[in-house]
Amino acid sequence: MxxxxxxxxxxxxxxxxxxxxxxxxxxxxxxxxxxxxxxxxxxxxxxxxxxxxxxxxxxxxxxxxxxxxxxxxxxxxxxxxxxxxxxxxxxxxxxxxxxxxxxxxxxxxxxxxxxxxxxxxxxxxxxxxARPMYYRKDLLAKMGWSKDRIDGLPEAVKKGDFAMSDLLATAKEAVDKGVVEAGKGWYPRPTKGHDHYMFYYQNGGEMQDKASGKLVVVPAALEKHYGVYATAVQTKVTSPTHIGSDFKIWHETVTAGKVLFYNAGTWTWKEWSTTYKVPENDLWDKVGFTLIPAAQKGAKPTTLxxxxxxxxxxxxxxxxxxxxxxxxxxxxxxxxxxxxxxxxxxxxxxxxxxxxxxxxxxxxxxxxxxxxxxFIPNHPKYGAYDEVLFRFLSGVATGQLTPKAATDQAVAELKNQLRDELITK
Amino acid sequence: MNSTALLFMGPAALLVILFFFVPVVITLGLSLTDAATATGLSNWKWIGLDNYDQIARGSFTMLIIRNTIFYVLVTLAFNVVVGLGIALLSTHVEAKAGGFFRALWLLPRISPSAVYAIMWVWAAAAPPFGIMNDVLSPVGVAPRDWLNTDPWVIVILVNGFVGASLGMLVFTSAINSIPEDLFRAARVDGASAWQIVRRITLPLIRWPVLFVLVYQTMSLMASYEYILLTTNGGPGLYTTEVWSLWAFHTALSNYYGNLEFGLGAAMAAGLVVIGLVVSFTMLRLFRFDELVSDPRVEIT
Structure with missing residues (x-):
């Protein structure tokens, strides 16, 4: 035995x-x-x-x-x-x-x-x-979208016809028209986690060098990644107090149908029906899901x-x-x-x-x-790498730093902490 | 020093060496290594002052120093002023009422830290939740997500309500130990309440004030648990991250489990040095040697 x-x-x-x-x-x-x-x-x-x-x-x-x-x-x-x-x-x-x-x-x-x-x-x-971009079908319908257009959104994203800039513009329109409250156009993850890096990858970011296994930072992609959050906050699509807010309240708000676009995992679909008691039929009627739209039209969408x-x-x-x-x-x-x-x-x-x-x-x-x-990388120092990138992302998302300043400081800090284990591209 | 004195001092000296001196030596030693989860306790190596160099060059270092100074000074002021205020007020009312009032102020201190902090998190929750929003919105304060919009207010109040109770207890006993004759004489001479506080009470509780100031400064510099449980150093770019929390995050709490014991120890070692400097400065400032010197008049 x-x-x-x-x-x-x-x-x-x-x-x-x-x-x-x-x-x-x-x-x-x-x-x-x-x-x-x-x-x-x-x-x-x-x-x-x-x-x-x-x-x-x-x-x-x-x-x-x-x-x-x-x-x-x-x-x-x-x-x-x-x-x-x-x-x-x-x-x-x-x-x-x-x-x-x-x-x-x-x-x-x-x-x-x-x-x-x-x-x-x-x-x-x-x-x-996978970590989809969820969207409320009923709110898009309120904005005047046809059923075909709503149901066709995942395919449009997949083909690269609906880019991240389109998503942010749609969310802004929803806020401007009063379909959702200010700050509830797009709910990214409110806490630290891998999901944020989808917007880094989306903009051409790399995290690990395949040959050497070293961690990689691409400053241009990082600035664009930070720029997505900065734009969302500046246009009132996302609240400057969003990053750091309570995840439970996040779930309660999205399941109450108050947010147009939101990021979560596939497993969250099940949690919404089991933990937050939304009948699954209701989810199918009112909630759709797509890949994370590409950074520009015609580019490849992503997920993590x-x-x-x-x-x-x-x-x-x-x-x-x-x-x-x-x-x-x-x-x-x-x-x-x-x-x-x-x-x-x-x-x-x-x-x-x-x-x-x-x-x-x-x-x-x-x-x-x-x-x-x-995927996120496998590297012994990934925790330190993530801490630096997330803290500066938080700084951008609260309006404390511009994407450029945050990128410059993040890259400098990564070099300080990771030294030979970092490749800057 | 004779052997009897050594015998009496032995147990206390042993405890001080074991629980104060040895940890400092271990921390200093650890700070010179690259010990981390990735090295375990067997594969670490000596790296000299590399960890200190990394801290000195760090983008966050100055920000976190500023946060720490702000947090310690403002919370200390709250603790001492509120503690003194409660002590003065509660010793000038009827004894039972004063005792009841002080007992109320002890509640934050006797509540378990985690429960107390979570109550604040719930009270400060974002609209439509949060007791603070319910209570303050009728008086014109716009409902908000307090932990994200006004994180320092919450951090200072959470720590301040606990800290004020210590000052309150020490100052109350000090005030009560002042001979009643002095107050009576002052009243006979026509002194106002403020003059009594200013000219009699405060000078006679200088030593307890020094104790509370030094103790609370050291305590605040090393404390991070309420910040950890409320804002966790956020929101944004280390908005409420203080030095001790930074050391904790580095050495003992990483989202991906990559704990950096050596680097965290260097941060803690820095805190020990700063603590010593601040303590000696405060003791000199308050002329500690005069306070503990032999009385000039011997009463037999």
């Missing part, structure tokens, strides 16, 4: 299958092990940790790993393993993945890019998502994915069994039930044919966004 311990963040409803899929995988792995050696069976102690608070969760794992008391398997964001590789908290999986290649060949290939650091693979994707991933730690005595358990949790059936329950996109190619997945209208409607997606 081998005992494995797995930690997943939570309980993070409706994403409870992050833990429960591992629990379900125990039975099938034990069946497989019985054929190899009837004496070997595994027992799993899988727990939700830290009540969904990411900071506490990461810190708890780091302290446990340092004390050699961590779990065998840990679930975290793909970028989280970057600082854990140096002290050896998690192990490279390449050899084991090669040995069990057949079990992982169904994983969508692009997701593996987000699981690597300096050419080595440290994690297995658990789920992924942040796959969560299972990692095998150096603390475990049986890393191969841990990886095999992850393999048994990475099946179309188990991943599809997680996807449907929590509105996360498929991580396996065959999920598209899974009967459960195929029945979900929202997942089918947003699936194409994966083709336009981007």
């Amino acid at each position: 081998v005992k494995l311990v797995a930690w997943t963040i939570g309980p993070d409803a409706p994403s409870f299958y992050r833990k429960d899929n591992l629990v379900s995988a125990v039975a099938t792995l034990n069946q497989e092990l019985e054929k190899e050696n009837p004496k070997t069976t595994i027992e799993l102690d899988a727990t939700f940790e830290s009540g969904g608070a990411w900071g506490d969760y990461l810190q708890k794992f780091q302290l446990a790993a340092e004390a050699k008391q961590g779990p065998d398997i840990v679930l975290a964001g793909h970028e989280n393993f970057a600082p854990w590789v140096g002290p050896g908290y998690v192990i490279a999986l390449d050899d084991l993945l090669k040995k069990h290649e057949a079990k992982f060949k169904d994983v969508i290939p692009t997701l593996w890019d987000a699981m690597k650091l300096r050419g080595k693979t440290y994690a297995v994707p658990q789920d992924t998502e 994915s942040h796959p969560l991933a299972y990692m095998v730690t150096s603390n475990g005595k049986t890393p191969e069994l841990a990886l095999r358990l992850i393999a048994h949790a990475t099946t179309p059936e188990l991943n599809s039930r997680h996807s449907v329950e929590s509105a996360h996109l498929a991580i396996l190619k065959t999920q598209q044919d899974d009967p459960t997945y195929k029945k979900d209208k929202f997942l089918l409607a947003t699936g194409y966004m994966s083709d336009f997606t981007t």
